[in-house]
Amino acid sequence: MKVRYVKLELILMKPSEVDIAMNIIDSAKKHLKEQGIDQWQTGYPDYECIKNDSMTNKGFFAVDNGNILGYLCIDFDGEPAYNNLNGTWSSDKDYVVVHRMAISENARGKNVSSQIFKLVEKMSADKGITNFRVDTDADNVKMQHILKKNGFIYRGTIWFDNSEKIAFDKQF
Template identity: 50%
Template sequence: MYSLELANSKELEVCYEIIEEGRAFQKEQGFVQWTEAYPNRDTIEADIEKKKGYVIKAQQEILGYMCIDFDGEPAYDDIKGAWRSDAPYAVVHRMAFSKKARGKGIADIAFGLIDELCINKGVKYNRVDTDFPNKRMQHILKKNGYVYCGTIVFQNGDKLAYDKLL
């Protein structure tokens, strides 16, 4: 049984370790989306303090980390393309999974749990972005009902923008 829970300050080190594993995995895939500067430990600590950092767990073991932000993303205001809705939305940023969770469909499970969380909070619209070379995430997004909407600039680079109506 999997759960999606707010991360707490005691889990910061595990969450950041998962981000580091994600950064290394990106390099193994032949691209750099996350630099040493972003996301850094302070980014994850701020997510947790602002109640935007979430963990996915199985039997109380943390398998993944992500930021789910219900306050919107200013970078999404300027899109080359068009979002499919102007409704309030949740943004998913900084999604990463531990090495031991890879290849087990955990990203699909996470997106299902994110949908449930959003619906429970009365938010029926999600947005997300990813880098052009991140083919794995693009595939996961499409498989989970996200639709390509255009490009945005985030962290000083063009990103592919996707949304999902719940």
């Protein structure tokens, strides 16, 4: 049975909430390490990175009835690493990218990521952007499954955070 949070919404993080986001990120780092995934094990994302998300109005919480279920960065300014894709994007139009998505421990496995992607798509469509890009580590099989389940298509590899990442995109 899938749990669906019916009031899930994306709320802009306040500068005073960086510690809350870092707690979610740190829990996700631990979860990745427990699975033997090297992603996020070298410091990134760190406090300064998340603070910068807040200062640039790119940091968001996924919230259901006042409960924070996750954190993510939503960026409409482009990702420089994506300019050097070893592969081909489906479109060269403007795009939204999600970075640093982490789901709180109590919400993992409950379809929150898929619901977040739908909310990001709506936010993007409201801005006239229908191109969505994301990347992850090759070892992060769970995220790859979530991406494919949500219509993302593998497009190649990029270099980001001192390692090769696999890149996906989607048109909606």
